[in-house]
Amino acid sequence: xxxxxxxxxxxxxxxxxxxxxxxxxxxxxxxxxxxxxxxxxxxxxxxxxxxxxxxxxxxxxxxxxxxxxxxxxxxxxxxxxxxxxxxxxxxxxxxxxxxxxxxxxxxxxxxxxxxxxxxxxxxxxxxxxxxxxxxxxxxxxxxxxxxxxxxxxxxxxxxxxxxxxxxxxxxxxxxxxxxxxxxxxxxxxxxxxxxxxxxxxxxxxxxxxxxxxxxxxxxxxxxxxxxxxxxxxxxxxxxxxxxxxxxxxxxxxxxxxxxxxxxxxxxxxxxxxxxxxxxxxxxxxxxxxxxxxxxxxxxxxxxxxxxxxxxxxxxxxxxxxxxxxxxxxxxxxxxxxxxxxxxxxxxxxxxxxxxxxxxxxxxxxxxxxxxxxxxxxxxxxxxxxxxxxxxxxxxxxxxxxxxxxxxxxxxxxxxxxxxxxxxxxxxxxxxxxxxxxxxxxxxxxxxxxxxxxxxxxxxxxxxxxxxxxxxxxxxxxxxxxxxxxxxxxxxxxxxxxxxxxxxxxxxxxxxxxxxxxxxxxxxxxxxxxxxxxxxxxxxxxxxxxxxxxxxxxxxxxxxxxxxxxxxxxxxxxxxxxxxxxxxxxxxxxxxxxxxxxxxxxxxxxxxxxxxxxxxxxxxxxxxxxxxxxxxxxxxxxxxxxxxxxxxxxxxxxxxxxxxxxxxxxxxxxxxxxxxxxxxxxxxxxxxxxxxxxxxxxxxxxxxxxxxxxxxxxxxxxxxxxxxxxxxxxxxxxxxxxxx
Numbered sequence: 001x002x003x004x005x006x007x008x009x010x011x012x013x014x015x016x017x018x019x020x021x022x023x024x025x026x027x028x029x030x031x032x033x034x035x036x037x038x039x040x041x042x043x044x045x046x047x048x049x050x051x052x053x054x055x056x057x058x059x060x061x062x063x064x065x066x067x068x069x070x071x072x073x074x075x076x077x078x079x080x081x082x083x084x085x086x087x088x089x090x091x092x093x094x095x096x097x098x099x100x101x102x103x104x105x106x107x108x109x110x111x112x113x114x115x116x117x118x119x120x121x122x123x124x125x126x127x128x129x130x131x132x133x134x135x136x137x138x139x140x141x142x143x144x145x146x147x148x149x150x151x152x153x154x155x156x157x158x159x160x161x162x163x164x165x166x167x168x169x170x171x172x173x174x175x176x177x178x179x180x181x182x183x184x185x186x187x188x189x190x191x192x193x194x195x196x197x198x199x200x201x202x203x204x205x206x207x208x209x210x211x212x213x214x215x216x217x218x219x220x221x222x223x224x225x226x227x228x229x230x231x232x233x234x235x236x237x238x239x240x241x242x243x244x245x246x247x248x249x250x251x252x253x254x255x256x257x258x259x260x261x262x263x264x265x266x267x268x269x270x271x272x273x274x275x276x277x278x279x280x281x282x283x284x285x286x287x288x289x290x291x292x293x294x295x296x297x298x299x300x301x302x303x304x305x306x307x308x309x310x311x312x313x314x315x316x317x318x319x320x321x322x323x324x325x326x327x328x329x330x331x332x333x334x335x336x337x338x339x340x341x342x343x344x345x346x347x348x349x350x351x352x353x354x355x356x357x358x359x360x361x362x363x364x365x366x367x368x369x370x371x372x373x374x375x376x377x378x379x380x381x382x383x384x385x386x387x388x389x390x391x392x393x394x395x396x397x398x399x400x401x402x403x404x405x406x407x408x409x410x411x412x413x414x415x416x417x418x419x420x421x422x423x424x425x426x427x428x429x430x431x432x433x434x435x436x437x438x439x440x441x442x443x444x445x446x447x448x449x450x451x452x453x454x455x456x457x458x459x460x461x462x463x464x465x466x467x468x469x470x471x472x473x474x475x476x477x478x479x480x481x482x483x484x485x486x487x488x489x490x491x492x493x494x495x496x497x498x499x500x501x502x503x504x505x506x507x508x509x510x511x512x513x514x515x516x517x518x519x520x521x522x523x524x525x526x527x528x529x530x531x532x533x534x535x536x537x538x539x540x541x542x543x544x545x546x547x548x549x550x551x552x553x554x555x556x557x558x559x560x561x562x563x564x565x566x567x568x569x570x571x572x573x574x575x576x577x578x579x580x581x582x583x584x585x586x587x588x589x590x591x592x593x594x595x596x597x598x599x600x601x602x603x604x605x606x607x608x609x610x611x612x613x614x615x616x617x618x619x620x621x622x623x624x625x626x627x628x629x630x631x632x633x634x635x636x637x638x639x640x641x642x643x644x645x646x647x648x649x650x651x652x653x654x655x656x657x658x659x660x661x662x663x664x665x666x667x668x669x670x671x672x673x674x675x676x677x678x679x680x681x682x683x684x685x686x687x688x689x690x691x692x693x694x695x696x697x698x699x700x701x702x703x704x705x706x707x708x709x710x711x712x713x714x715x716x717x718x719x720x721x722x723x724x725x726x727x728x729x730x731x732x733x734x735x736x737x738x739x
Contacts, residue, residue, distance in 0.1 A: 010173035018494035020159040027150040048147030051122035055115040075123040082127030101411040108403035167224030179300040181206040186293040241347040248340040268626030285330035316365040318345035413543030435536025447552030447606025453537030459504025467512020559600040564672040566593040574638040575661035586639035634719040683733040
């Protein structure tokens, strides 16, 4: 059960966010109740505590403390202005629009500016919700101070989180998700003909989840470790384990297929499977394969320092598959799986070393000792790696800056929402404004805003139904209602990263209970919330579409160009290093590529969403993403292999690789130029395989060949095929076929 929770919530970040926010609200309510505060002030304290808790996203505790301290005067000023301007309808509305402009514009100043803007907006909204007046300001000041104090107590004392602790829990989640992926691969091996599609989809999903955890670890390395060499060591081990696990999945699919599987099959949902044959279940080699895949999963799951003699024996046996003489007799594809198990076991050993587990070397076999020596040699080479100069992208200015554009859009959209909301309800017009504000958070294009508005509307409709049911059940019972509000708040933050629709559902259900507490609940009020939400979403969409619009095509083209640029950098530098060039920090560049691809995947959501009417366009976008993920996998593998070059006995620099890689980098550049300018007439190059290009060159005298060297060629060949495959959906000109 613990492993399931760890895997479903890496780093327990969602659990901590929900517990911290709900606990802060509960403590605030307890303190205010002891001070005999009336129900409206209890609601004000709860909203203040929630805003002070969720607005702060900085990772270092010292910076969090400073931001929280700055947020208190911002909140006091905001509630004061809201109370004083409440009697001036036009002046109050104008100031509200200006406040939202400033709150969005403040994002350009980083996490702290974003947090202060959120606090200012949320406290102003709270003042409208509870009907703050100048005479009530002294008590509201006390309520806000209590809310901030309780938020600080929960953040820094009760729900105590440190960057190092979060990184440790993320590494534990990576370990559990790696074991789950191995279990899914075992199910794929045993799946019947009618079950193989479902088993393969499970492998795809768990591979993506493992990659997601690796990216989360990458984002926490700088703050979670005090030593740069330790951070690089963890980064290298995580990357090695991820690549080994993904490659093992492809080898398992090959072993149960009658034809060779393509890497694209692991990344494209619904991709045509290679012809799947029936496994000869009674052959001893397949029984041995099942046993060793199960043993690999157990090896991953066993905690460091408590392996015992039995697990040491299992580890030695699996590592022995890295030696050709230890491979069991059987088909070549099945032997490849055993080799993959050996490499995965080596990656698990590297994870244990990187995570500081106790290492007992008394039972090591020669194969295990060789793996340890390789790992130690790699570790020794970390500090000698040279840092590369990072290219700085030109940042837009003026109205081209995303924060400025979003601030102008939200100001105009909110002005429309205020006008429309006033026509619907003079008392609750601010719900339309709130929706308009929210749909602009973490969105960058018109399509993203439309999808977010749609999800919020669906969640609101469902939440209204739940609010009606809960309000009827609770009735006049204040403490029962407050307890259910806390449950809804916890679930709101726990589900927020998973589903925006679920978050909106719990928000609306909690609001139904709050209306009950304020004695303003009625069915018409909740129905009005649906109408106001729809109005706010429509105003946001209109502003995004007509005011300084960033169309989804333009946004995705920008991000696609960034992905291609980073793919070219990683591939070119990796091949340069494998050809004998200088050593560089390739894994950081590979993770930059992964982050750019994640940004593109998020921006493409409007095109791949189930409600999109353009089915062919959705299929093209999914195919394009799968090809890019395939390219990124092979680029990561090349980068990881290139970093082993100085220490690995089976790899030697080969200058001929430069010639073999030239076509790949040229084609990436041509595709990137076509994305930037669709009128480009440059054509991609096609021709013989990468291996044949390599064979055409002079063989270096010191060249050494082995399984890993052959793997480099396979990665290059697959990368070349995937890059050429990108040309078709992007309509890049290809040379005319020759006879």
